[in-house]
Each structure stands twice: as C-alpha cells, then as structure tokens.
Amino acid sequence: xxxxxxxRITLAARPQGMVAESCFARDEVPxxxxxxxxxxxxxxxxxxxxxIRGWMERDTYLPAIAIGDPVRSGAVAEVVESRNPAYAVGDxxxxxxxxxDYALVDSGAAAMQVLPPGIEPTDALGIYGITGLTAWFGLxxxxxxxxxxxxxxxxxxxxxxxxxxxxxxxxxxRAVGIAGGPEKCRFVTExxxxxxxxxxxxxxxxxxxxxxxxxxxxxxxxxVGGDILDAALLRxxxxxxVVLCGAIASYNDAEPPPGPRNLMQxxxxxxxxxxxxxxxxxxxxxxxxxxLAKHVAxxxxxxxxxxxxxxxxAPEALLRLFSGAxxxxxxxxxxx
Amino acid sequence: xxxxxxxRITLAARPQGMVAESCFARDEVPxxxxxxxxxxxxxxxxxxxxxIRGWMERDTYLPAIAIGDPVRSGAVAEVVESRNPAYAVGDxxxxxxxxxDYALVDSGAAAMQVLPPGIEPTDALGIYGITGLTAWFGLxxxxxxxxxxxxxxxxxxxxxxxxxxxxxxxxxxRAVGIAGGPEKCRFVTExxxxxxxxxxxxxxxxxxxxxxxxxxxxxxxxxVGGDILDAALLRxxxxxxVVLCGAIASYNDAEPPPGPRNLMQxxxxxxxxxxxxxxxxxxxxxxxxxxLAKHVAxxxxxxxxxxxxxxxxAPEALLRLFSGAxxxxxxxxxxx
Numbered sequence: 001x002x003x004x005x006x007x008r009i010t011l012a013a014r015p016q017g018m019v020a021e022s023c024f025a026r027d028e029v030p031x032x033x034x035x036x037x038x039x040x041x042x043x044x045x046x047x048x049x050x051x052i053r054g055w056m057e058r059d060t061y062l063p064a065i066a067i068g069d070p071v072r073s074g075a076v077a078e079v080v081e082s083r084n085p086a087y088a089v090g091d092x093x094x095x096x097x098x099x100x101d102y103a104l105v106d107s108g109a110a111a112m113q114v115l116p117p118g119i120e121p122t123d124a125l126g127i128y129g130i131t132g133l134t135a136w137f138g139l140x141x142x143x144x145x146x147x148x149x150x151x152x153x154x155x156x157x158x159x160x161x162x163x164x165x166x167x168x169x170x171x172x173x174r175a176v177g178i179a180g181g182p183e184k185c186r187f188v189t190e191x192x193x194x195x196x197x198x199x200x201x202x203x204x205x206x207x208x209x210x211x212x213x214x215x216x217x218x219x220x221x222x223x224v225g226g227d228i229l230d231a232a233l234l235r236x237x238x239x240x241x242v243v244l245c246g247a248i249a250s251y252n253d254a255e256p257p258p259g260p261r262n263l264m265q266x267x268x269x270x271x272x273x274x275x276x277x278x279x280x281x282x283x284x285x286x287x288x289x290x291x292l293a294k295h296v297a298x299x300x301x302x303x304x305x306x307x308x309x310x311x312x313x314a315p316e317a318l319l320r321l322f323s324g325a326x327x328x329x330x331x332x333x334x335x336x
Numbered sequence: 337x338x339x340x341x342x343x344r345i346t347l348a349a350r351p352q353g354m355v356a357e358s359c360f361a362r363d364e365v366p367x368x369x370x371x372x373x374x375x376x377x378x379x380x381x382x383x384x385x386x387x388i389r390g391w392m393e394r395d396t397y398l399p400a401i402a403i404g405d406p407v408r409s410g411a412v413a414e415v416v417e418s419r420n421p422a423y424a425v426g427d428x429x430x431x432x433x434x435x436x437d438y439a440l441v442d443s444g445a446a447a448m449q450v451l452p453p454g455i456e457p458t459d460a461l462g463i464y465g466i467t468g469l470t471a472w473f474g475l476x477x478x479x480x481x482x483x484x485x486x487x488x489x490x491x492x493x494x495x496x497x498x499x500x501x502x503x504x505x506x507x508x509x510r511a512v513g514i515a516g517g518p519e520k521c522r523f524v525t526e527x528x529x530x531x532x533x534x535x536x537x538x539x540x541x542x543x544x545x546x547x548x549x550x551x552x553x554x555x556x557x558x559x560v561g562g563d564i565l566d567a568a569l570l571r572x573x574x575x576x577x578v579v580l581c582g583a584i585a586s587y588n589d590a591e592p593p594p595g596p597r598n599l600m601q602x603x604x605x606x607x608x609x610x611x612x613x614x615x616x617x618x619x620x621x622x623x624x625x626x627x628l629a630k631h632v633a634x635x636x637x638x639x640x641x642x643x644x645x646x647x648x649x650a651p652e653a654l655l656r657l658f659s660g661a662x663x664x665x666x667x668x669x670x671x672x
Binding site: 060061225230244245246247250255256257258259260261262263264265266267268269270271272273274275276277280 | 582586591594595597598600603605609613
C-alpha cells in the first residue's frame with residue numbers, strides 16, 4: 001500500500017553551545033501504518049519551547065532525545081487513520097509528536113488528548129498549552145501572590161511571562177515586566193496591561209527594578225536567570241518567593257555559567273527559590289485550563305502566537321527563542 | 337559613686353574582606369548606672385557567631401553595628417545592680433549585650449531573658465542558644481526530613497551543623513556531613529554519630545557526596561555555600577529541600593562571589609532553596625529548647641563548646657570561625 005511521505009527532522013548531534021543547523025538531520029520516510037490499537041496522526045502545529053534545547057543535550061526531567069529520533073515537541077495533530085476507538089479520523093489531538101509530518105499514537109505511552117470543542121489548535125499549544133499552564137501553576141502554586149504584592153516577571157513578553165503578569169493583575173498585584181526592546185515592552189504594558197516594563201537592553205535592570213518596584217519584589221517569576229536574577233534578588237522583600245521557571249540566558253552555554261552572587265539575600269530576607277516542572281501538575285491541568293478560559297472569555301488575558309510556516313523551518317523557529325526574535329508563543333505551522 | 341570599669345571592644349571600621357584587628361577599637365569607660373526600670377549586668381560569656389561579620393559590615397536582617405558601638409553579640413550575663421523588679425541581683429540572664437564587661441538592660445528593647453534553672457551558661461549559648469535553635473528550626477521547619485531520607489550537612493563539625501545531623505538521625509534519616517580535616521570528621525562520625533563525613537580538604541566533595549549519599553540528597557543543610565553548595569546541587573533528589581543557613585565560605589569576601597552554577601537543578605528536580613533567620617522563631621523557642629533538652633538528657637545529642645578566655649580575645653575568637661580553628665560552639669569567657 002502506498003504510504004504518504006513522512007518528512008522528519010531528527011537529532012543528528014547534541015548541541016555544544018548554541019543550537020546550530022548541524023544538530024539536525026532531515027529525511028523522508030514512508031509514514032508508518034497503524035497496527036491494532038494505534039492511529040496515525042498528521043501534524044498541524046508544533047509547539048516550540050526553550051526546554052527542547054535541554055532535551056537535545058542531556059537527560060533532564062525527561063530522557064534526552066535519542067540521536068536519530070525526531071526532535072521531541074508538543075504538537076496539535078489530526079487523526080488520519082485509526083485502528084483505536086479512542087481516535088476518530090478527523091479528530092484533533094494534542095500531545096508529543098516530534099518534528100515530523102506523521103506519527104503513531106496509542107492509548108498508552110504514546111497517547112494524545114482530543115482537543116476539547118471550541119479550542120483552536122494554536123490556543124491548545126499557547127494559552128492552554130504548556131506555556132500558559134506553566135504561568136498558571138508557577139505563579140499561583142509556587143509564587144502564591146497576595147493582593148497588593150508586587151510580582152516581577154522576566155521574559156515578560158514571552159508566552160509564559162506575559163500570562164504570569166496578567167494573572168498577577170487579576171489577583172490584585174502590581175505586575176512589572178522585564179523584556180528586551182521597546183516593541184516587547186510596549187506589548188507587555190499596552191497589550192498585556194502590566195503596570196510597567198523594564199527594557200533590559202536600554203539601561204540598568206537593577207535601577208529599573210528599584211524604580212518600578214518601589215515597595216520591593218514579593219514574587220519574582222524568572223524565565224531568564226543570569227544577571228537579571230541577580231539584580232532581582234537585591235530587591236526581594238522578606239518572605240519573597242522566587243519562582244525558577246527557566247534560565248534561557250544560559251541554555252546555550254557549553255557549561256552552566258556562575259550563579260547569582262546575591263544568594264545570601266534568600267537568607268537575609270527569609271526567602272524561597274523554587275523550581276518546578278509543569279508536567280508534574282498533569283492531574284490539575286483541567287482546573288487551570290478552565291480558569292484560563294474564563295479569563296480569556298472575559299477579555300482579561302491577552303495572548304498571541306508567532307507562527308513560522310513550514311516544518312522545515314522548525315530549527316529556525318527554535319533559534320528565534322534564543323535570539324529573542326519571537327513575540328508571543330512560538331509555533332510552527334506544518335499543515336492546514 | 338565609684339563605678340566599675342567597663343572594658344569595651346567597639347567597631348572602629350567596617351571590614352573590607354577578612355575581618356582584621358584594625359576593625360576594632362578598645363576603650364575603658366565607667367560602667368553606666370541603671371536608671372529607674374533598668375538593671376546593670378556583667379558579662380560572663382559571649383557567643384561568637386559568623387553572623388557578627390555581617391552585622392559589622394552592613395544592614396542585613398538587623399541594622400549594621402554603628403561605628404563606635406560595642407560589637408553586638410549574644411551573651412550570658414549576671415545581674416549586678418537592679419532598679420527593675422524583673423531582674424534580681426544574682427540572676428543569670430541571656431540576650432544581646434555586646435563585647436563589653438557591663439551593659440544596661442530594661443524590660444523593653446534592651447530586655448534579657450532569665451536563664452531557666454539548671455541551664456549552664458555555656459549551654460544557653462550553645463545547644464540551647466542561637467546555634468542549636470538554628471539547627472532545630474532550619475532542619476525541622478524548612479528541611480522537613482522524612483524517615484529514610486538522606487540529610488547532607490556542610491559545616492558538620494560546627495555548633496549548628498553537628499546538631500543538624502544528630503537531629504536527622506533522631507528523625508530516622510541517613511546523616512552525612514562535610515567538614516575540613518580528619519579531626520573534625522572524626523568528631524562528626526564518632527562523637528555525633530553521623531553515618532559518614534566527607535573531608536573537603538582531602539578530596540573531591542562531589543565524589544564524596546556520590547559515594548556517601550548513594551540514594552541522592554533529600555535535604556541539604558548548607559552553612560558554607562560556594563563550591564560545596566554547587567557540588568551538593570548536582571546530587572539533589574526530586575523535591576529536595578536546600579536549607580540556606582549561611583555561607584561562611586564567602587562572609588569575608590569583599591564582594592559576593594559568583595553563586596552556584598547548578599541552580600537549574602532546582603528546576604529539573606522541582607527542588608526548593610530557602611533561607612531563614614532563627615530570630616523569627618522567637619515565640620517557638622521554648623518548644624525547640626524543650627525538645628533539644630529531652631534529646632540531650634537521653635544522651636542522643638552530643639555537643640561541645642570551644643572556650644577562649646578573656647574579653648580581649650573576642651576578635652581572635654571571631655577569626656577562629658573563619659579559619660575553621662574552632663571545634664564546637666565558639667564562646668569567649670569574660671568573667672566567672
């Protein structure tokens with residue numbers, strides 16, 4: 001039987017330093033045929049996230065991607081053949097498929113979830129996807145913002161950071177962002193309604209924090225790490241919560257850079273720094289999605305996607321995250 | 337009226353880098369006379385703690401010591417004159433007096449607590465003092481050790497670290513220490529009953545942790561910071577708790593050194609790093625002291641003091657902490 005062609009972008013070499021085109025290989029193979037209990041899905045959109053860089057390099061909270069395997073990635077796909085009653089042809093599903101046109105899914109380890117009615121594929125990967133959920137659990141579960149507190153967010157124009165600040169506003173906090181460049185800062189304040197945004201490319205971040213967080217920082221939601229984390233630590237209040245979401249500033253360093261000099265601030269301010277992995281919250285995803293959907297419906301959360309067209313451009317889309325070129329959730333559109 | 341002579345060691349200059357004799361001035365003044373509601377106390381023992389270095393330099397969780405003031409210090413003293421019914425001549429009291437022979441106390445900001453009967457002055461500053469209480473609250477409140485977990489302690493031969501490991505054993509954990517030199521390591525394992533002690537002067541700490549914490553580290557109680565914190569972060573388990581008690585490795589650096597490179601371990605392992613100041617737990621001190629006293633009475637907590645004789649040697653005693661010369665709680669005996 002003639003099988004459709006499955007274009008794949010696989011891991012050719014582990015990155016050393018910045019991700020480069022040489023990390024990837026491209027091939028075309030026949031799409032696999034679903035066995036009993038399996039279905040074949042066709043990728044519509046890929047979710048491009050900084051954590052992919054980590055999966056390419058080494059075991060972290062998930063095993064490293066094996067050399068020769070398609071690059072692991074969240075995605076929305078459409079069921080095109082099915083030998084599993086859980087999947088009907090035409091269903092839209094989301095989960096992990098990797099950088100390829102076709103993948104097999106089942107009801108076990110390779111299961112995908114059917115998209116609830118009314119949810120757009122791009123929203124399933126953005127505001128209701130890992131990035132939106134990361135904002136929700138990181139801020140509310142670890143950050144525990146209280147009315148009147150100040151929430152500082154780095155990477156504030158990003159898919160996670162922008163939602164963190166808007167949730168902070170909804171919870172009665174002052175929301176201050178840190179982002180790079182006037183366009184991103186405008187997005188953060190004007191579109192997302194943060195109280196202020198500090199342009200880290202335009203001046204001293206520490207001074208910006210002092211100016212825009214006159215009562216100090218109660219929650220620092222950090223997507224960036226490095227010098228920005230250090231500057232924020234100098235301004236934390238007593239009992240502050242530092243939510244370590246990521247450290248995109250250093251994901252492409254060949255070895256981890258030195259950490260923050262001002263760690264003793266955690267002692268002096270009796271403060272807490274905590275990391276998390278959103279996948280741990282899987283059983284609570286419906287609760288978070290329902291809350292996010294309510295805020296979106298009420299027009300209280302603004303979100304946007306940044307779509308690159310074409311599977312072949314997935315590596316380029318990943319690099320956009322590290323150069324800061326993207327504005328909004330980075331997606332790759334693979335098929336209609 | 338002839339007043340006794342009050343020898344004082346005052347702050348002459350803020351330390352830059354290592355504490356030096358030039359930071360201190362010495363004078364002799366007449367002891368003050370208590371006004372209505374005050375009492376005069378005579379210092380018996382001074383508690384010498386690493387945190388004094390911080391108070392000398394800058395505002396932290398307490399205001400910096402003012403230039404010209406006696407160096408701030410915990411102490412046990414004896415009431416020698418009283419115009420306050422809360423203090424009877426002959427009472428032994430503990431609290432903050434500073435590096436001097438005599439001080440005024442009152443029932444307000446300068447109050448001291450009367451020593452409970454049966455408590456030796458040295459124990460009031462050691463196992464029942466700030467160092468013992470720091471071990472108790474830091475381990476139990478922040479570290480939350482569970483039976484069968486591994487608790488790693490840096491500065492394990494110190495007045496706080498040695499108690500942390502013994503409390504960990506009492507709570508059913510594996511206790512592993514890190515200390516400098518064979519004498520201290522022997523004290524940690526043989527006298528304090530830790531399961532193992534890593535001599536950081538004798539080899540690679542990371543390898544030692546891997547060897548002696550074969551199931552990883554669930555609680556890391558850190559008194560040291562620097563490279564030791566970095567090495568420990570590489571071995572933490574999921575949901576680990578890193579209790580930041582201090583960072584004696586860097587207290588004398590002119591500026592804070594770079595922090596741990598392996599901070600992203602907090603994300604990958606969903607772990608928490610938290611600082612605390614034991615003075616915040618003041619209302620719960622009696623609970624902790626009662627628990628410690630029970631363990632001491634049952635012979636389950638071994639503790640020792642390291643006494644330097646003479647007020648004039650207080651600066652030298654402080655320096656002993658940073659060179660690691662002390663073994664046990666560092667005290668200065670000022671009077672019988």
